[in-house]
Amino acid sequence: MLVSKNIEGRDSGLSVDAAVADETVISGDLEASWRKICSGLRRDLGAQIFGQWIKPITLALFDSGNGSLHLELPSEFAATWVRDRYAERLLLAWKAHHPAVTDLVFQAQSGSAKIARVSPLNGTAAPASRKAVSESKFRLDLDPRMTFDQFIAGHSNILALNAAQRTAAAEKPLFSPLYLQSSTGQGKTHLMHAIGHAFREEFPSSTIIYMSAERFMIEFVSAMRRNEGMEFKASLREADLLMIDDIQFIVGKNSTQEEFLHTVDSLISQGKRVVVAADRPPQALDGVDQRLLSRLSMGLVADIQSAGLELRRDILEHRLASMPHQNVSEEVVDFLARTISRNLRELEGGLNKLLAYAQLTGREITRELAEEQLSDILSACRRRITIDEIQRTVCEYYRLDRNEMSSKRRARAVARPRQVAMYLAKVMTPRSYPEIGRKFGGRDHSTVIHAVKLVEQLRGEDSEMDNDVRMLLRQLES
Structure with missing residues (x-):
């Protein structure tokens, strides 16, 4: 002790x-x-x-x-x-x-x-009781959860997914390097880990190196200080598959840029596979050597677009399907998918935080709990949508005159779209019931409350109404 x-x-x-x-x-x-x-x-x-x-x-x-x-x-x-x-x-x-x-x-x-x-x-x-075994200079560290089976495909990422699977397959790919590009949290790192898992399964005795650009720089500088630069270079060039994440952090560093260029050249000339990922296309990399830019652009640049509403919902439902003991309503799933739209890492992180909080406190997972516990994420993700914008979009969708939002007409063809607009105003803006009522011809707050509850009820009973609301939400969020 x-x-x-x-x-x-x-x-x-x-x-x-x-x-x-x-x-x-x-x-x-x-x-x-x-x-x-x-x-x-x-x-x-x-x-x-x-x-x-x-x-x-x-x-x-x-x-x-x-x-x-x-x-x-x-x-x-x-x-x-x-x-x-x-x-x-x-x-x-x-x-x-x-x-x-x-x-x-x-x-x-x-x-x-x-x-x-x-x-x-x-x-x-x-x-701590098990001594680490130093099998090689760079030991592979892949997240077991990040496989192709666990990657949810959608219109925004299908090209990158297919290219990643092709890179990991037994047949030699038609392109190298594979350049994965997207904004933060859209699935680049997941695909790189998935490539590593699949390639290792296909070629069990192969040498795979995966690291962040930050780690690449630190390891390279440390090796040079120890006069072990040649050993470091040799270890990299023994790889059958080399994957470097967040490549944008390497650019601007002359020595590491030069070493990475020579490594990529060496591996490609040997028919090896190279995968890099960045938050911007090769042409937008700041301070990049033109030779390295040429190498990164000569393969396939696979762009991953921001995930749409349906893909975000599919990801949440897939995550919850693996946790049958967790009781999360469709309303909460829909709310998270609509609201946390900046990146998928935030989306899953928000769900994890909500599940952990509910488990530790015993509270039921409701929309109110989600708004309370995820207020920081939600406020950062919410686009500033106005009630005027909602009214205009609803009127265009239902082909109504804009004045009908404030009129006293009670015909169902007018009243129902007006109620839908009130509902959207409540779920998509921070406005209170009285404030919303004033924007709809000075109506009382109780009228808005009735409209919100009615539309919520109809969404569960009427598939056509639910589809209308989903379409309007998608239009307003896009």
Whole structure:
């Protein structure tokens, strides 16, 4: 049993294996490095995520013998959550700011919690009692959840999906490299992991390298400082499949750009497969060498468009189908799919947060709970749609004169579209019932409440009405 002081001076008992033989009390240098790392993470992750998951971390113990740094969190749930989502980013940050740290161990503050380690080149969690096996310079770290079977296809991503499957197939693809391009959170990384899984299944003895551009740069610079540049280059060029994510972060760095160019040239000339991903097309990469730009453009550039409403709904339903014990109504699914539209990572993250909150508190998952717990995501995603815009769109859809939205006519051909517009005004704008009523000819708030409840009821009973509302929602969100 080792006892150390963390940065707050609290005793923490740590049960570790024989490899951690001598403890080192946390030094001022480590504390200073941690403050710098936190500053960068606060900026990159945002104040809310940083405050919830990163800020509670305390430095517990550093073993200078094997480079292991123990990080403590308030609970085992928090330790597992941070390890699964931020381990590689944290390890890369430590290697950049304090190279002596080569291994991270995440644990709860309770001494009975299990310890999970992140190996420097792997990033996968392993029990602290099992010694990491160094099989090769770059060990493959693929998310088991990111396979082709788990990728939901739609009109916006079908080209990229087909190209990714072709890249991983036994037959030699017609193009190399494959360049996956989309904005953040649309599925690029999922497809790269899926390519890795399928290629490994097709060629079990092949060498696959997958890493982020950030890790590529850090590993390259570290190798050059250790006078191991030739070994680093040789390891890259042994790959049968090389995948680099977020390639936009490599551009502008002359030495790493040059090395990546030569690596791509070498692999392509050998008939090997190369996949890169970026948030912009090759021509929009800032500061890129023209030779590298030519190589990246010579294969297939597969663009992934933003997911539409139907694809977002399909993704949520697919996720929930694997969790039959979770009770989430169609209304909540529809609300999340309509509202969280910026990227799919936010969409799944919002659902996960909602499910975790409901499980930990025992509260029923309702639309009200979703609005309460996901207010930060929802406010960022909502486009500022006005009631005037809703009225105009509804009148065009039902071929009515715009004045009918404020008229006193009660004929069903007029009243029903007006009620639909009131319903849309409530679900798509932050306006209150009285404010909405004033925009519809000065009607009382009770009239708006009745309209909203009636349309909600009709959507469940009348497929034609539900289809009308869905079409209008799609038009207004596009």
